[in-house]
Ligand SMILES: CC(=O)SCCNC(=O)CCNC(=O)[C@H](O)C(C)(C)COP(=O)(O)OP(=O)(O)OC[C@H]1O[C@@H](n2cnc3c(N)ncnc32)[C@H](O)[C@@H]1OP(=O)(O)O
């Protein structure tokens with residue numbers, strides 16, 4: 001790379017707009033959306049979609065609620081031409097949906113475009129030509145007047161063909177391609193020139209679409225360009241002002257959002273930002289950005305994973321796992337403090353409004369994502385996340401001290417393994433350490449009776465391979481068992497809850513014990529019978545204590 005890149009890459013020259021209004025405006029409603037997945041998105045693919053893929057994609061776009069869809073460059077290929085014919089001839093286009101097609105300003109291409117649209121109830125014909133100096137000079141080898149004449153010729157031809165085909169309700173769209181690299185006065189001149197020919201009215205508006213064909217500046221400068229045009233375009237009340245941002249600098253979404261504040265009413269883009277080079281603006285992100293501001297986006301992504309799967313399959317490209325709203329990992333926390341906050345937030349949220357779960361700008365359920373993947377555990381995780389997984393997947397509600405103890409074990413295990421632990425691995429680890437009666441003592445049977453206000457317990461046990469009988473008295477069965485086992489352990493905490501419900505419900509008990517040196521150990525047991533669960537949990541705790549290394553002599 002160059003040490004001093006200024007000569008090779010001169011800075012973008014912003015338009016002068018000292019009285020700009022957009023910074024203090026707020027978006028209050030959804031723009032008109034135009035999906036160009038089947039045109040700009042498709043033209044960027046190594047293997048463009050075939051007819052069946054395009055049709056499946058088209059129906060997915062309808063299901064999402066798109067009302068304007070750019071379906072093809074019909075003059076470019078037989079596949080695209082035939083696709084438009086299929087949509088029209090086989091009745092795939094609902095009454096409230098308008099097809100858009102694109103063409104260069106070349107007579108043969110325009111004529112073929114109208115052939116493709118024959119019989120359409122309504123259609124948008126999109127004419128484009130590049131207008132920026134580098135394109136004028138290099139692509140067209142002409143000057144401003146030459147490029148303006150090219151646009152005017154195309155517009156006139158489209159006007160004539162539209163007049164000759166009155167059965168269709170035609171809307172005309174003009175894009176000064178490379179708008180954002182074009183001198184503002186020339187962009188204005190050429191847009192006014194085409195609208196002068198088309199003669200739109202407030203009742204029959206035309207669309208002026210101002211693309212950032214290549215994203216060249218920060219979004220505020222694009223917004224200035226849009227507001228500059230918005231305030232100066234002739235016949236403004238007869239024009240739908242549209243934007244078409246690309247993502248070369250990675251700020252297409254911001255550019256579109258600011259452009260809407262600056263006067264644009266319509267946005268062209270693709271789902272998940274597919275499109276030339278770094279892509280078109282991502283319509284899904286834009287829509288859900290509105291949604292999370294309480295604005296109905298008029299697009300429906302209730303099953304975002306189905307949309308993602310279809311797009312990935314159609315374009316042969318994966319959606320990034322961290323893609324806003326849709327990526328596999330975007331509703332997942334690995335780190336302890338995030339997990340803790342999410343778990344607490346979820347516990348308080350229930351059906352309450354507004355949505356306030358920390359770290360989650362969107363309720364995953366609104367886009368069809370489950371709460372199961374909210375938390376995943378690795379060496380960055382803490383007790384909150386670990387307990388959440390055990391609760392969500394296995395119904396365990398660990399007491400706080402046990403959460404802390406188990407988190408230490410998990411930490412050691414994730415550090416050792418160097419990878420994530422799935423819920424079932426956590427559960428296995430939990431059972432191994434707290435639930436199993438690994439250790440010398442195993443419960444066999446017991447009897448108990450009340451004698452003078454005390455519980456008297458007779459218990460049959462296995463100690464290794466040896467049957468053993470013990471007896472003890474105490475304030476309750478646990479106290480009696482501790483006496484029977486003659487161990488120097490004190491019961492610090494006892495908690496229980498049901499697992500499952502109805503006749504299949506089982507009880508689970510969690511015990512925390514402390515020995516004479518102050519060391520803690522835990523025992524957990526599950527049983528159909530609550531009292532048995534408690535006794536077996538105590539034996540599990542005694543076994544756990546016997547597995548601990550002896551305390552160091554002082
Ligand atoms: C920014 C955008 O996304 S715009 C959309 C771009 N999409 C596509 O290009 C996909 C479909 N395109 C195609 O299939 C082909 O390019 C076709 C069928 C349209 C044209 O193909 P061809 O004529 O064989 O070749 P090619 O694309 O190289 O044409 C370039 C010619 O078109 C001219 N041209 C480019 N854009 C325009 C335009 N908007 N209006 C008029 N002429 C144009 C060029 O100046 C060049 O002319 P020249 O041959 O006299 O130098």
Ligand SMILES: CC(C)C(=O)C(=O)O
Nearest residue numbers: 128175177211213244
């Ligand atoms: C033709 C226009 C709208 C385009 O696709 C672009 O500039 O990227």
